[in-house]
Amino acid sequence: MGSRFMKDFIAVTLNRGLVFSALCALALPALAATPTLSDQDLQQQAHRSLEFLLQNISPEGSARGAVVAAPSRAEPDYYYHWVRDAALTFDSLFTIYDDAAPDVRARLRPLFLDHLEFNRTLQANSSTEASYGEPKFLTDGSLFTGPWGRPQNDGPALRAASMIRLQSLALREGWPQANAIQRKVYDARTPSVGKTDLEYVAHRWRDWNFDLWEEVFGLHFYTLMAQRLALTQGAQIADALGDPGAADFYRQQLAPIEARLDTFWSASAGYVRATLYVESLLRGLPLASALTGPRFRLADFKSQLDASVLLAVLHADVPGRSFSFDDDRMLSTYLRLRDSFRSIYTVNGNHPELGTAFGRYPEDTYDGYRTDARGNPWVLTTAGAAEFLYRSILKFHENSRIVITAENVAFFTQVAGLSSAAVGQTIVRGDARFTAILGGLRHEADRLLLRVLFHKNSDGSLSEQINRENGFMQGAPNLTWSHASILTAKHYRDRVNQIVRTPRR
Ligand code: NOJ
Ligand code: NOJ
Secondary structure, X not given: OOOHHHHHHHHHHHOOOEEEOHHHXXXXXXXXXXXXXXXXXXXXXXXXXXXXXXXXXXXXXXXXXXXXOOOOEOOOEOOOEEHHHHHHHHHHHHHHHOOOOHHHHHHHHHHHHHHHHHHHHHHHHOOOHHHXXXXXXXXXXXXXXXXXXXXXOHHHHHHXXXXXXXXXHHHHOOOOOHHHHHHHHOOOOOOOHHHHHHHHHHHHOOOOEEOOXXXXXEEEHHHHHHHHHHHHHHHHHHHHXXXXXXXXXXXXXXXXXXXXXHOOEEOOOOEEOOEEOHHHHHOOOOHHHHHHOOOOOHHHOOOOOOOHHHHHHHXXXXXXXXXXXXXXXXXXXXXXXXXXXXXXXXXXXXXXXXXXXXXXXXXXXXXOOOOXXXXXXEHHHHHHHXXXXXXXXXXXXXXXXXXXXXXXXXXXXXXXXXOOOOOOOEEEEOEHHHHHHHHHHHHHHHHHHHHHHHXXXXXXXXXXXXXXXXXXXXXXXXXXXXXXXXXXXHHHHHHHHOOOOOOOO
């Protein structure tokens, strides 16, 4: 057991997720049979993922509304409430809420209220202003004070955005608690979770801090995207609730944040970089504080090719602004990431008919247990890559046109299967090539989800990682965020299904 062969054998024989198309095999005898993702298998996994995810909210012994990153208390110990993981978890629940069955919605509503209360507790327990950037808390809501990479400033931004989402949901549905929720989320005069986080974000987005992977001190694309989202929504809610001074102040931060975001694109490398240090230094950050910052190492100067760039747009897209799902720079980054991960993980070579398993970044040395090992593919980045493509499809559909440029031509030919295209051409909806591109992207995205289903445990449980050599689940078992990533990927795939028919290849 444990051999690559066994995993493949077991998966192929037992995993009903793979429906091999006999027709396709007949027509194209030279190619491996092309598996197609069945709606039913994905649906079943989403059901299981929701159940596993819900088990990690308010687990026995914790305060209500707390979310453990994973149920494991040792090797690795993920039994904490991470601000980022929790915000993303609740975001995934807000995303599926509208389409969920009435009984599921009824189950979710009290959790939303508990989570709002828990966030209030966290802020009350953050002993100084700086600790609003605390990355993780004990499950009773008290501050974790051990050594850690802190602050992590994506947390307050994601939390603010998710609480604003709750507030608008409550208003939209006319919940009896809507007014109380609103006051708790945003109030110009009394402490409120959203306002507190927004003030922190608005005043501190220029500060160096730790990245979402909790390893690197600097300025991060992911974090800035989350901050842009929070301040955009913050300005709207401040306007709506009679706090115009705050609204102006939040809005004033947006242009400089956007200008900073642009600096992460490297035209020569062809991707958006995850973290900038050298550039940040040159831009006048105090050298001393940069070099004495925690865990600053020369080794941190890596390629900066990182799946967190894709996650940034999944978690913090602002409609109509830069770095969205149709932005050439994002499309190009997708292609570079895919090609990099394809070449480094053995599992990707074994099943070329499945999509490429994505990791965090090529130089990763965290294997789910130790930080001095070899990194693996992750569930949440692979499902995240699929979600990125589904949402690109929706965006192109909405735009009704695709303009081929020097920056995106490789993406459209190598990912979407476009056979001939000239830079400068515009392909409009209705053109057969437009349909083929969307179908090609959907095919690639489906293969990414098939990859995840291929490596999942048979009971639908998902860990943090996929062993790069043998394909078994590895690292924190039932990572909450892994399950959340399935829920949102499926949600956007369902939307795509309404507009793109299954491609025949
Ligand atoms: C090291 C990992 O690289 C990092 O991402 C993780 O958050 C910490 N260990 C804690 O598990
Ligand atoms: C490690 C990941 O790198 C980080 O993003 C996450 O917050 C923690 N694990 C907890 O899941």
